[in-house]
Amino acid sequence: MRLAFKIVMVVAMTIAILVPLLMIRGVIQDRQNYRAQAVADIARSYAGAQSFAGPVLVVPYTETVEVEEPDKYNILRKVQREVTHHWTFFPTTLDVRGPMRPSTRKRGLHEVRVYEWHGKATAHFEAQIPAADTVPRKIGKPWLSYAIADVRGLRASPQLRINGRSQLVEEGLGSRSGSGLHARLAEPRAGEVIKLDTQLDLVLGGTESLAMVPLGKSNRFALQSSWLHPSFGGSSPRHETDASGFKADWEIASVATNAQRQFQQGQILPDLSSGIAGMDGIDAVGVSLIDPVDIYTQADRATKYGLLFVLLTFVGFFIFELIKQLPIHPIQYGLVGLALAIFFLLLVSLSEHIAFAIAYLVASVACIGLIGFYLVAVLRSVGRGLGFAGMLATLYAALYGLLVSEDNALVLGAGLLFLVLAAIMVVTRRVDWYQLAGSRPAPRDL
DSSP: OHHHHHHHHHHHHHHHHHHHHHHHHHHHHHHHHHHHHHHHHHHHHSOOSEEEEEEEEEEEEEEEEEEEEEOTTSOEEEEEEEEEEEEEEOOSEEEEEEEEEEEEEEETTEEEEEEEEEEEEEEEEEEEOOOOOSSOEEEOOOEEEEEESOGGGBOSOOEEEETTEEEOOEESOSSSSSSEEEEEOOOOOTTOEEEEEEEEEEEEEEESEEEEEOOSSEEEEEEEESOSOEEEESSOOEEEEETTEEEEEEEEEGGGOOHHHHHHTTOOSOBOTTOGGGOBSSOOEEEEEOOSSOHHHHHHHHHTTHHHHHHHHHHHHHHHHHHHOOOOOHHHHHHHHHHHHHHHHHHHHHHTTSOHHHHHHHHHHHHHHHHHHHHHHHTTOHHHHHHHHHHHHHHHHHHHHHHHOGGGHHHHHHHHHHHHHHHHHHHTTTOOHHHHHTOOOOOOOO
16 A cells, blocks of 8 residues: 555656646746747837749730620610729749848847848849730830838838839839839830840848749749858758858749749738748748747757656656665655756746856756755765766756757657666566565465
8 A cells, every 4th residue: 555655646746746847838938929029029110021022014904895784774784994904924034132141139138130131133024915906905004013021121222223224113012002112114015025124122121031932934042141040941942051151042943833823813922920931822932040049949848858857756766765665755756846847947047148058057957956965865865865966967968968959859759768767677677566565466376
């Protein structure tokens, strides 16, 4: 009964420690929300995540058509009405490139990554205006349209040149709703082939990410930056990353993307609300300037192993009681479990002020030192207390390895669990559990 009671007590104490662990995870989520608010505040005052699409050549025309409409006596009569439509032409070749110059802005404890993109978008058009047919048609003034997610990010007046001549740039997309720029052109004639070479130079500020839409028949995108930790979205580019930053290059044919069809259906820019990796809407490529050590993500991942830490420590206590016959009170189990839980709170609070690796070291040394000091008295031996402290130090070192090796976390975690199980089996291989339980079944005759 004593053995059964002790097992139930260990399980109950392990479950009880879940409460402070869950509360600490709630604190981490709150801090993540505060950082998201900081990003939103800076985006409102600076500019948000940016997307760029274009140019697109839009040619309006008005046709006179005959339709049937009811008169005042509700009798259908044929009348002539003018209806406006648009021809949309995409560039034959599109080349968008330029450096991203990163910096950071602070809101309280939080640093947010921003950038200025010195972009150059060159495009070539060969657009055949349909010839006149039997339907009366009047062709209006066409325009070039560039879509920009947040025009507040424009740091100077964009410079547009068409066939070598400067062109006035106006706000908006021309006719459809949306954020961007457009430039009006001269009216073409029916059947005319419009040949345009365009170049737009702009400086565009944004927060954390930039996406570009491949609307040309042949598309080339190139970005470079001094940021050392890019995360690419959409199709994977050819890229190089070294101590000076990164260079990325995309080549995309229109047959490899649905961007033109999606644009015709009304989708203009991708949705970057969940970041480059999760962008929705029109097909696009882009890059996010990520933080290689997101302290809240790392701390949240660490807390997922918190229950394992507590369970392994309690199992160690339990085995020690069995082997050394030294009783450990449930309150002592609980105090050690709380000390293990406090580690995660120390980790997230310290990492907001110092580097994550140093915060991890300080928090782990503090908790291991406290638990080791306490166990010297509980286990009535300096050697035993230091032995448990050494075991905890090994667990914390293994956890740090899991956190920094995200791609290998599963194999490292599985290996750690196997080693712990193997150690428990080796230590307890000669334990007579029936004797410890105070009962032994009678031998059966064979």
